[in-house]
Amino acid sequence: MYAQLREKAGELAGVLWREHTVYRERGGGVVIRGEHVGRWISLAPTGGENRALMRAGRLLDGGTTAPARTEVVVDLTVGTAELAAVCRRLLAEVAAAAEPVREAGRDGKKAGRTARAARPARPPRRERHTSLGSWFVLLCVAGVLGAWLYSLFGGYGY
Template sequence: MYAQLKETADELAGVLWREHTVYRERGGGVVIRGEHVGRWISLGPTGGRDQALLRAGRLLDGGTTAPARTEVVVDLTAGTAELAAVCRSLLAEVAAVAEPVPAGAGRARSAGRRRRPGRAARAARPGRPRKGRHTSLGSFFVLLCVAGVLGAWLYSLFGRPGY
């Protein structure tokens, strides 16, 4: 299966990008990296005969790969042109999701991501940017109360005359 995936990946890489790198991944699949476009495509085995799992994603700044944004099962007996068309549509979806958010838009969520259940969204504060962790006034009040209780307890033990 690896030989068939490698051969198909080499043909696809030549059709899709002038500059590319083809290598084997851990799971037995083949990855095509297009450094100049910041995208990657992976062909992996699915368990079915003459079928492959085609996944696409983007490359991060450090050269690492981001998780796959889109995936589809393809028939390897289809021609290279048909597979290239499927790859182009997946890459177009990845590019649409990976578009940078304009600076004035605030915190917009990307279309492909979902919020975790039970998690409240944080509201962005337009006033001041946070530069680090700050101890708030409420935290100081709690510390003051703890110190007062500790002081009262110590006074009750050692502060009374006669001991």
């Protein structure tokens, strides 16, 4: 099965990218890395004859691979053009998931965030003021301090 996967991966890599690296992964599958596009594709055996699990993901800074964003089971007996079309669809889904979403920030400027990290905007924070309860505590402390000072110095008739 590995030889069939390696052969198909080599054909796919030649069709998809001019610059690529094909290597074997630990689980017995084959990975095609396109460093210049920041994406990877893997073909892994599924246990069925002439079938493989095709996964696609992106490359992170430093060359490590992010977990697969999409996956599909493909038939290896179909032509390379059909497999390349499936790969392109998976890669398009990966690219769409990694595209930044533009939102207006608090200062009115556009902030780029990924679609996955997009969250509803928080309401703007009010300036912090001393609450009524805090003022009450401060007055009580001042009163106790004043009473202590009065008993220390004011009670002797100075």
